[in-house]
Amino acid sequence: MRWQGKSRRKSTGGRLHLHRKRRGYEAGRPAAETTIGETRRREIRTLGGGSKMRLLRCEFANVADPKSGTTRTAKIITVKENRADPFYARRNIVTKGAVIVTDIGDAVVTSRPGQDGIVNARLI
DSSP states (O other): OOSSOOOOOOOOOOOOOOOOOOGGGGBBBOOOEESSSSSSSEEEETSSSSSEEEEEEEEEEEEEEETTTTTEEEEEEEEETTTTTTTHHTTTTEEETEEETTTTEEEEEEOOHHHHOOOOOEOO
C-alpha cells in the first residue's frame, strides 16, 4: 500500500521522530496506469465526499490543434514516448506529458487520465 504521510527523514538527511503512526486517510491508492483499448472508467469516492473518474482504458483523445484553434476527437494508435517512465511507452500507458500517436498526428497529453477520466492532448 502507498503511504502519503510525512517522511521519517528530514531534508538534511537526519532522522525525524514522528509523533504518531500512519493513518488510514494518509494511504494512497494504486496508480490507474491507463492503457490503450476499449474505454473503461471507474468512479472513485474522494475525501470529503467528492468523486474522481479513473480512466482505466482509453480509445480516443480530444486533440487540440493550436494553429487552427480547433479540437477534434482522434483515435489513439500507440504511445510513442513517456517521460514519466520509459517502460510506460513499451506498455502503452498514457499519463500527462506522454507523446501519443493518433490518426491525425503526434500529440502531447495535457490532462491526467487517472484523475480526470479523459484524455486531452495538443498536436505537436
